[in-house]
Amino acid sequence: MNRKTTTLLAASSLLLTAQAQADSPLLWQNNSLSYLYGKNFKVEPAIQQTVTFEHASGWNWGDVFLFVDQKFFNGAENSVGDDRSFYGELTPRLSLGKLSNHDLSFGPIKDVLLAASYEFGEDEVEAYLIGPGFDLDVPGFNFFKLNFFYRTPDGDRADRDGDGKPDGSGAWQVSPSWSATVPVGKSDVLIDGYLDWVVDNDASYHANYHFNPQVKYDLGKALNWGAKQVYVGVEYSYWKDKYGIQDSDSFTTDQNTASLLLKVHF
Numbered sequence: 001m002n003r004k005t006t007t008l009l010a011a012s013s014l015l016l017t018a019q020a021q022a023d024s025p026l027l028w029q030n031n032s033l034s035y036l037y038g039k040n041f042k043v044e045p046a047i048q049q050t051v052t053f054e055h056a057s058g059w060n061w062g063d064v065f066l067f068v069d070q071k072f073f074n075g076a077e078n079s080v081g082d083d084r085s086f087y088g089e090l091t092p093r094l095s096l097g098k099l100s101n102h103d104l105s106f107g108p109i110k111d112v113l114l115a116a117s118y119e120f121g122e123d124e125v126e127a128y129l130i131g132p133g134f135d136l137d138v139p140g141f142n143f144f145k146l147n148f149f150y151r152t153p154d155g156d157r158a159d160r161d162g163d164g165k166p167d168g169s170g171a172w173q174v175s176p177s178w179s180a181t182v183p184v185g186k187s188d189v190l191i192d193g194y195l196d197w198v199v200d201n202d203a204s205y206h207a208n209y210h211f212n213p214q215v216k217y218d219l220g221k222a223l224n225w226g227a228k229q230v231y232v233g234v235e236y237s238y239w240k241d242k243y244g245i246q247d248s249d250s251f252t253t254d255q256n257t258a259s260l261l262l263k264v265h266f
Contacts, residue, residue, distance in 0.1 A: 025059050025060040025061065026057060026058075026059055027057075027058040027059060027060060028057065028058045029055070029056065029057035029058075030055075030056050030057070030265060031053070031054065031055050031056075031265065031266055032052075032053070032054045032263055032264060032265045032266070033051065033052070033053055033054075033263070033264050033266075034050075034051070034052040034054070034261060034262065034263040034264075035049070035050070035051055035052075035261070035262045035263075036048075036049065036050040036052065036235055036259040036260065036261050036262075037049050037050075037259055037260045038050075038235075038237075038257055038258060038259030038260070039257065040255075040256070040257040041237075041255060041257055042239070042242050042252055042253055042254065042255040043079075043242050043243055043245065043253055043255075044071070044073065044078050044085075045073040045074070045076035045077065045078060046076075047073070047074045047076070048071050048072065048073060048074070048259075049071070049072040049074065050069050050070065050071050050072070050259070051069075051070045051072075052067060052068065052069050052070075053066075053067065053068045054066070054067045055067075060098060061094060061095060061098055061099060062092065062093045062094045062095040062098065062099075062113060063092070063093050063095070064090075064091070064092045064093075065089075065090075065091045066088070066089070066090045066091070067088055067089055068086060068087070068088035069086060069087050069088065070084065070086045071084060071085050071086065071087070072084045073085075080123055082122065085121065085122045085123070086121050086122060087119075087120070087121035087122070087125060088119075088120050088121060089117055089118065089119050089120075090117065090118045090120070091115065091116065091117040091118075091147075092115075092116055093113040093114065093115040093116070093133050093147075094113055094114040094115075095111055095112075095113050096111070096112045096113060096114065097111045097112065098111075105137075108136050108137050108138065109134050109135070109136060109137075110134075110135040110136065110137050111134070111135040112132065112133070112134060113132070113133035113134065113135070114130075114131075114132065114133065115129075115130070115131055115132065115133030115147040115148075115149065116128075116129060116130045117129040117130075117147075117149060125243075126153065126154040127151050127152060127153045127154060128151070128152050128154060129149035129150065129151040129152070129173065130149060130150060131147060131148040131149040131150050132147070132148050133145065133146065133147040133148070134146045134147075138178075140180055141178055141179060141180045142179040142180060142181060142192075143177075143178065143179050144176070144177075144178045144179075145176065145177045145178070146174075146175075146176045147174075147175045147176075147177075148172070148173075148174055148175075149172070149173040149174075149175060150170055150171075150172055150173075151170050151171055151172070151173050151198065151205075152170035153170065153202070153204055153205060170202055171198050171199070171200045171201060171202045171205055171207070172198070172199050172200055173196060173197065173198045173199065174195075174196075174197045174199060175194060175195065175196050175197070176194065176195050177192075177193070177194040177195075178192060178193065178194075179191070179192035180192070184217070185222075186221070186222060187217065187218045187219070187221040187222035188217075188218045188221060188227075189215065189216065189217055189218070189233075190214075190215075190216045190218060190231065190233075191213060191214070191215050191216075192213065192214055192216075193211075193212050193213030193214055193235075194212055194213075195209065195210065195211050195212070196209065196210045196212075197209040197210075198244065204244070205244035206241050206244045206245060206246045207241065207244075208239065208240050208241035208242065208243075208244050209239075209240050210237070210238070210239040210240075210242075211236075211237075211238045211239075212235065212236070212237050212238075212239075213235070213236055214233060214234070214235045214236075214261060214263075215233050215234055215236075216231035216232065216233035216261065216263060217231060217232055217233055218230075218231055219231060219232050228265060229264065229265050229266075230262075230263070230264055230265075231261070231262075231263040231264075231265075232261065232262055232263075233261050233263075234258050234259065234260060234261055235258065235259045235261050236257075236258045237255055237256075237257055237258070237259070238255065238256050239253075239254070239255040240254055241253050241254065242254070242255045
């Protein structure tokens, strides 16, 4: 990993540890490292290896999700001449039910939240998102979350013409995420993932959607190493107009691929 990625991970780890030790508002947390290998990617080099760090935690005020992808292009280079790149998202959500100490559940809705997200990485990827979030009670799912974001690009991504001013307003995004466990023999299959659907355009970002589930076998449970610790499986990625770049005959940006996956939780 490059210096910027390492620094970010270290800072995030120190912040989360400090919060946990201060007043013990931490209710639970889970961390993982994943390795993925896949082909047929679009926009970037076709063959990629990715190392992903993920953190998820629940607090007495809400929850946090963080991931950082470090991508390796197997000797190839992307459009700016890099043979690797990184990308991440930090998504904290404030629970209005917990903060008000009131039960806000009604119908399938378990809680109402204020959700925010920061997208960061190399090249023109920075964006800020904010909007309402909902925790849903869906039978058969470990969790089902639904966030509605208004996304605003930052930096060069927002100022395509270089005049120092944003070229346009932001765009709306719908982002459900889910997790479900299916018993298989003496172990389980975990199906989880997310969909990011940007439903309209802004001056720098075309409407697009990214469907990104993982299907993983609990190898640790099958081999008596401990449940929910070691998974093997696949990650599927269908991305229409990847990175908000409209697909065309001259430049294909519709991505449809799968990657082999090894994931370790700690």
